[in-house]
Amino acid sequence: MPTSNYGGQGAPDYNEGKFTVRYTERTEGSAPEEKAKKFLRYDEAEAFYHSIDDDAFLWDYTRSSELCEGKTYVA
Numbered sequence: 001m002p003t004s005n006y007g008g009q010g011a012p013d014y015n016e017g018k019f020t021v022r023y024t025e026r027t028e029g030s031a032p033e034e035k036a037k038k039f040l041r042y043d044e045a046e047a048f049y050h051s052i053d054d055d056a057f058l059w060d061y062t063r064s065s066e067l068c069e070g071k072t073y074v075a
Contacts, residue, residue: 008058008067012042017062019045024055024073042068 019039026032039045042060049058049069057070 008069009060011046011068012060012062012066014062015042016040017042017060019068020059020061021045021049021052022057022059023049023052026054026073 017040019042020036021039022034022036024032025035037045037048039048045058046069049056055071055073058068060066060068
């Protein structure tokens with residue numbers, strides 16, 4: 001399932017903080033499910049984000065809510 005980059009502010013200049021990856025999980029025979037996974041380190045959140053081949057958005061909630069990266073599902 002290919003994805004297309006959505007954009008965002010890019011990586012922050014710090015590694016520790018509050019990061020959330022919001023993503024879509026699709027399983028055959030059921031409706032897509034929206035999920036979120038929280039991280040305390042940007043590098044771990046980024047690795048998880050890159051492992052997803054579907055809609056995914058990496059947010060930084062350390063200081064305020066900022067989109068770092070995003071990608072959308074392309075049918």
